Amino acid sequence: MKFCSNCGAASIALSVPEGDNRERFVCGNCSVIHYQNPNIVAGCLPVWEDKVLLCRRAIEPRYGFWNIPSGYLENGESVEDGALREVWEEAAAKVNIDYLITLYNLPKINQVYLQFVGELVGGKFGVGEESLECALFTEATIPWEEMAFTSSAFTLRHYFEDRRSGRRRLHRGCYPEV
């Protein structure tokens, strides 16, 4: 941040505002405080019979690697709506959300993943604009070495573990681990 989005002055500096306890970007001209906060990445693992749907990324970062349909939550959306939108955008598929499986923190890059498990409606899917291909995988065929992000592997590992014991529950994680 170089200029103040409120007054246009090149007077942005890090300082601790009165009554606060951490550094913020503050404008020395108009005194407006520019807060910056983590972003939510919303997603859903589509399930069909004994398989799950993954997408191979057509965009950076991690172009060509496999991922659970997920992306930044937008203003005006619920987390559930964001997850449904991402499944549609990345896999041209519809899901019925079942439960939240993952709260996964990436504090170094200010991201919080919230991923659901959902039923892939009719077992039908296509290939979204942000994907090179989409495909259904059994547990035995998951491309573990080609996963885009640690969040995806975290969710998939817990999903298959819980499925064996018939559990539907939330898992919390952090990278790096604490």
Next chain:
Amino acid sequence: MKFCSNCGAASIALSVPEGDNRERFVCGNCSVIHYQNPNIVAGCLPVWEDKVLLCRRAIEPRYGFWNIPSGYLENGESVEDGALREVWEEAAAKVNIDYLITLYNLPKINQVYLQFVGELVGGKFGVGEESLECALFTEATIPWEEMAFTSSAFTLRHYFEDRRSGRRRLHRGCYPEV
């Protein structure tokens, strides 16, 4: 947003960037796109014996009303760390986080509440700078008519319901309801 924080030009306008499907604040001078996304409000309901700890707000909005210790997640924090910090800042108390009880969406104001249940360590608490007072309440003494936010009432209602049946589970909600 009136001025571009990257180049300082008064050239910000809403438009749909190439490859995107929704309006963003885009600078007509340097072409930088200024994304805006929802914020996480992290919190924890401290539990001690048959009581829960609430804080009466010393700040707007909803000055004087009761709330579960909660506040904006900061960059560099996990959701759990944010919840622990808020309990400390608002109630000068420490908690051991037990489980995530609430995912509550407020899409009209771009907020997502994530609230935990935790054990109030030693049953001890004080009064944080952002609180007028803090107090322990049994279910029968909760000031339902003086709750600050619908998110707090949502979490409290489900906490007491589940406690009667010995359940520890996540509840998802949205305001307005969908």
